[in-house]
Amino acid sequence: MPEPRDGRPSRAGAGGQQVVAGVDFGTLSVRVSLVDSARGRLASAVAEIPLHRRPSDPEYATQSHADHLRALAQATRQALRESGLPANAIAALALDTTGSSVIPVDAHMQPLSEYYLWCDHRAKAEAAEITERARREALPAIEWCGGVYSSEWGWAKLLHWLRHHPDERPSFANAFEHCEFIAATLAGVTAPRQAARSVCALGHKWLWHPDLGGLPPERFLTGLDPLLAGVRAKMAGEPQTSNCIAGHLAPAWAAELGLCAGIPIPVGAFDAHWDAIGAGAREGDMVNVIGTSTCMIGITGETQLIPGVCGVVRGSVHPGYTGVEAGLSATGDIFDAIARRAGVSVGTLSQGLERYRAGQTGLLRLSWDNGDRTVLVNPNLGGVTLGWKLHHTAQDELFAAIEGTAFHTRLILDRMAEHGARFTRIIHGGGIPQTNSTLNQVYANVLGRPVLVPTAPVTSLGAAVFAHLAAGSYPTIEAAQDALCPPHKVYLPDPAAEAIYARLYPLYRDLYFALGQTGAAAGACLPELIRVASATASASATGD
Numbered sequence: 001m002p003e004p005r006d007g008r009p010s011r012a013g014a015g016g017q018q019v020v021a022g023v024d025f026g027t028l029s030v031r032v033s034l035v036d037s038a039r040g041r042l043a044s045a046v047a048e049i050p051l052h053r054r055p056s057d058p059e060y061a062t063q064s065h066a067d068h069l070r071a072l073a074q075a076t077r078q079a080l081r082e083s084g085l086p087a088n089a090i091a092a093l094a095l096d097t098t099g100s101s102v103i104p105v106d107a108h109m110q111p112l113s114e115y116y117l118w119c120d121h122r123a124k125a126e127a128a129e130i131t132e133r134a135r136r137e138a139l140p141a142i143e144w145c146g147g148v149y150s151s152e153w154g155w156a157k158l159l160h161w162l163r164h165h166p167d168e169r170p171s172f173a174n175a176f177e178h179c180e181f182i183a184a185t186l187a188g189v190t191a192p193r194q195a196a197r198s199v200c201a202l203g204h205k206w207l208w209h210p211d212l213g214g215l216p217p218e219r220f221l222t223g224l225d226p227l228l229a230g231v232r233a234k235m236a237g238e239p240q241t242s243n244c245i246a247g248h249l250a251p252a253w254a255a256e257l258g259l260c261a262g263i264p265i266p267v268g269a270f271d272a273h274w275d276a277i278g279a280g281a282r283e284g285d286m287v288n289v290i291g292t293s294t295c296m297i298g299i300t301g302e303t304q305l306i307p308g309v310c311g312v313v314r315g316s317v318h319p320g321y322t323g324v325e326a327g328l329s330a331t332g333d334i335f336d337a338i339a340r341r342a343g344v345s346v347g348t349l350s351q352g353l354e355r356y357r358a359g360q361t362g363l364l365r366l367s368w369d370n371g372d373r374t375v376l377v378n379p380n381l382g383g384v385t386l387g388w389k390l391h392h393t394a395q396d397e398l399f400a401a402i403e404g405t406a407f408h409t410r411l412i413l414d415r416m417a418e419h420g421a422r423f424t425r426i427i428h429g430g431g432i433p434q435t436n437s438t439l440n441q442v443y444a445n446v447l448g449r450p451v452l453v454p455t456a457p458v459t460s461l462g463a464a465v466f467a468h469l470a471a472g473s474y475p476t477i478e479a480a481q482d483a484l485c486p487p488h489k490v491y492l493p494d495p496a497a498e499a500i501y502a503r504l505y506p507l508y509r510d511l512y513f514a515l516g517q518t519g520a521a522a523g524a525c526l527p528e529l530i531r532v533a534s535a536t537a538s539a540s541a542t543g544d
Helices: 065-083 124-136 154-164 178-186 199-205 218-224 251-257 271-278 332-342 346-350 394-418 437-447 461-471 477-484 495-516 525-542
Strands: 019-025 029-036 040-048 052-054 057-063 090-097 102-105 174-177 245-248 264-266 285-290 294-300 311-314 322-328 364-366 384-386 425-429 451-454 488-491
Touching (some): 019 271, 029 065, 040 065, 065 251, 090 178, 090 271, 102 154, 124 154, 124 218, 154 174, 174 178, 174 199, 178 264, 199 311, 199 322, 271 322, 271 425, 332 346, 332 394, 346 394, 364 394, 384 495
Parallel strands (some): 285 425, 425 451
Antiparallel strands (some): 019 029, 029 040, 052 057, 285 294, 311 322
16 A cells, blocks of 8 residues: 555555554553454454552552553554554554543643543542532532442542642643543643543543533532632643544654554543443443443433433444443453352352243342442442252352343333333343353343344454544444444343243342332441441451
8 A cells, every 4th residue: 555645554455445444442451453444353462551559448440541652552553563554554553541530731731640430439438528518519420420429430539639640730731531541642742722522421420511511610610629629620621522523643642553543533531431332322322341341331312310320421332322331340350259259260159040030049139249320329338148048059140230230221221211221132242242152131021122142352442433424434333333233132022931930020129229228227327337347347457
């Protein structure tokens, strides 16, 4: 393929084909896939990213900017080698990331510390302060994120950083989500004001709403802490959807990645949102991205408040529709914990699960092992298993946990439907559904509707869809999906199992609110257990 005079890639190969790079930054690695507009995925490579933890602080989780860029370059060059393509064959580059993963920067767009990764929970106190003040002042934006602000989200992390980094505060110029910062870095942006902001990032994690004046008012932020004075103005600018261009690949980073300078980079988004696009989601679809936790990503034409749902944002997933985000705080983590307590692997404990029948264990399990994300939005809860008998086994509990996460998913879908967001198709993304047919069938039976599972992995495919859109390979997202997304395997509800779960679901729903809702008869039990255990552990640590 000849090199054009301006150094940019040839816009099309034989037959009008183009190849793009789709990048997905996960928690521990980055995946780069090279995807042809006609032939699909040509090559894919993964590079690991060290996660920095501290034994003295279990809430601590950071990563370095240098490690992210090193891994990106390594994976990109490896994918190019495996594909056999020259650098000028790649027509665009798109990147999704975890979130909120927050990076404070100086006036020259240099990070002032390591990334506050999404799973860093040091900002619990700050999140509680934001929630309390937002409720007291009736800040409308708090209702659009479920009524409770999370320690995983942007404002809480930034406030924690400002409070704990006094030496770096004088150099602070702005803060970015990883999906915004990585695109700006690769585009050679050296001034914070020039960096594109993401509707997906700000809408779901930073209390931004276009009909409520954008970000929270200055008086609200400075009322939280004077350290936030002026931050709103620093972050000013109209956030953009992912059909917009954040910049073009700078020569220095093109050399590092082994690509050509000048290729377009669209505005980035969060990994689960683009995973939904890669899984083939259209308007009226809900994608359950099931891994260690479950992130539920829906696409709807409606934009209205849904109590207890942590994000309803126009343009966040698909630029033309409203993205709805919800989920379970733990799914695969629950399965792993059950197996770990039994002294075996999840794979070993799962052998024979396909023989289980609906409700046969007599157990009913509430999936609050890591708190409740939706619809109670209450981190101070714990897992509950009812119906224990002496004969029950760890495998019985594992099957009940699968049923419980399915019941919880149905409860969330019911809450959405009550407020006008109805989803006709359920698609299972993430790693677990690819290898666990029992889970897919149980969900179909509990939800009472077909469950669709992509027949091939879709990680980084959503990024490739937006890269192709930026390159002009396809006129619409839907056209790109038609060409690139894998077909689905369909799990249909079994009528007999569906009837049993229809009897059990009201029991689950009643227990969910009776044990988990503040003010309910038994609602104080689980939070008090957590408080007592925490106080006892603290006293033991100090020798009191």
